[in-house]
Amino acid sequence: MPLPYRWLTSMYARYNGSGLLIDCGEGTQIAIRKKGWSMKPIDVLCITHFHADHISGLVGLLLSMGNAERKEPLLIIGPKGLRRVVESLCVVAPELPFPLEFHEITQPEETFSLHGYTLTAFKLQHRVTCYGYSLSIARAGKFSVENATAYEIPQRFWGRLQKGETVCEDGKVYTPDMVLGPERKGLKVTYCTDTRPIPSIVEHARGSDLFICEGMYGEKDKEEDARKKKHMTFYEAATLGKEADVAEQWLTHYSPSVTYADQYLEEVQKIFDRCTTVKDGKTKTLLFEDEETT
């Protein structure tokens, strides 16, 4: 339920000029503006499931994008029925100036190669069909100038080899493995709401630099409610994070009954000390291991 000072849950990831938004409830576009961000870079929108708090702000977002004279297509990814639901909501936005492309997920797990990153959708366990998403950015091995020189590779091919391309010229073949060291650790973010805790979440969250996970209830006596409504308690969520051994876990998607999420933090961190409760607008810049903030 959208509350004053607490927007509905969604995630906005930026990478290399691209924008990925997961879920768009009522007011998400206002939350983005309040943060001072632009909707313009969003080229992929993932919907976890068709409950209103995750999709009811979609029309407003699309219209605002249209008002900003967007011409670029927007790819929308979501459960089966996506096109029907979005078109139904768009009854009040019949003329968008940019095209919508739909991908309806039909498998329990699907992987997409998008703008330089990999997106994996995996099925969760909620009252309706619902997917979690992992966003992974691979990182090639380090470029070895020494090897490139030893193999006598013309310098004009270095960039393409570094990007993983194989280059053929004058009967010679240059392959990336000639100049690149072993693949280095990339980046991974996993987003998971709404769901019961299931083993598949642990598998998909493993290796995440950031694991954003629903925690509906902090109250100890709400385990039964969580089970019934197909949500999780903070403690169930933290247990998933611990089992997946993620670098950092954020809890979100609190029930209106949770007024101060922080009051449960001590108990949560007894289970997993890298798990924390977060508030609206929380952001994090993830860097490759030996990169530094500019």
Add this chain to the structure above:
Amino acid sequence: MPLPYRWLTSMYARYNGSGLLIDCGEGTQIAIRKKGWSMKPIDVLCITHFHADHISGLVGLLLSMGNAERKEPLLIIGPKGLRRVVESLCVVAPELPFPLEFHEITQPEETFSLHGYTLTAFKLQHRVTCYGYSLSIARAGKFSVENATAYEIPQRFWGRLQKGETVCEDGKVYTPDMVLGPERKGLKVTYCTDTRPIPSIVEHARGSDLFICEGMYGEKDKEEDARKKKHMTFYEAATLGKEADVAEQWLTHYSPSVTYADQYLEEVQKIFDRCTTVKDGKTKTLLFEDEETT
């Protein structure tokens, strides 16, 4: 466009336990909560037209009403096509625990007798079919104990006569005019957005204690934009208020280009000094002429 610190335009009127909401854009339910008000008393919802900024928050409102275990029906009044639009938006709210009743306006003007007040819908001039609404509360004449005594009307009938009922008993007929003085001035509020300024607005706004009217642009050079987009400038709006000779006029529904509406106030008040620019959450309690605030 919903902005941080500026919700979409709507009006919530309370009278005698009833609640009337006009329009429900994205975030309107949050604005209501922020104001500390409840959605529970809302029994009539009027939609001016089917542009997203006036209706995209409807599903969220209905779901929140449902979450609050509402069982009472909600009457929704709006232009032709209302049921189709609302049902289409409700694709993400398939199971509301209370019934929706629809009234689609088909005439240029329609009048409804609702919970002790009269609601008149009248056609505006926008890019799509759009209605303004006047809410009137009639006030009967003053009850004369002197007359009631002179006519020997049993005291147990006084209340019914005062409410305008005719009472027959033992072959005698008691009519309200026996005990009530001439009808007194009631209350009237007129709400008008989105539209070009047209004479019908003046007619309907006449006699209003409060006239809430769109004013899209304060900038002097935006008259052409206003005309093209079928909106009004602040000055066109103020001219309507002046012609209708309303007791008080509020401007609302500003373009995102209007950052500080107040900067145009001096010019506006040169046209009509009872016209003012207002901000989110502005409220007013209207009292019958000789009533006093409790």
